[in-house]
Amino acid sequence: GAVVSQHPSWVICKSGTSVKIECRSLDFQATTMFWYRQFPKQSLMLMATSNEGSKATYEQGVEKDKFLINHASLTLSTLTVTSAHPEDSSFYICSAMDRANTEAFFGQGTRLTVV
């Protein structure tokens, strides 16, 4: 199957700083990628849909100015958590659709800890 690589796998940052997470489709082109957030022992919640060459579509309740998404190429989407606070600590996971739009492939996730 297709491979989606997410980097970094974990990061610790100080409160008030910004953190960038990358999501790459390694062997296929993805016009659409998705960003999810997962709190401990909970399910995945969709944050936003990232579309190549256009603005991301955010789910209700997700602050677009805090969670900046850029999808500059067909193989890369980035999520930047700006002015991070401890409550932003979470597991962030991206996914990318294959060309047939029948399956979403997931990255390995990024554990963000804000101290």
Added chain:
Amino acid sequence: AQSVTQLDSQVPVFEEAPVELRCNYSSSVSVYLFWYVQYPNQGLQLLLKYLSGSTLVKGINGFEAEFNKSQTSFHLRKPSVHISDTAEYFCAVSDGWGKLQFGAGTQVVVTP
């Protein structure tokens, strides 16, 4: 709108015993259904998916699921589990454009 309900938050099971994880969905349109497995601090791995056709879907690692439209269910089964099947399992529904709505997850704990 779509939603997914996983009826069991945790399922303890003995090694080599069968397991069934229940999933019900609601949707006003045709759906695609998925089961994913997640190991600690990792992303999601697809076990199987239902897009159309045969209602019995076979996946990886000996898992299978049956799509039941009248009962709006997509239960996951495995006839004999291994210790390595200990993980979190998520049922998900999609409208076909990649956006997934996940259930709350079922933690499977396999003991010897």
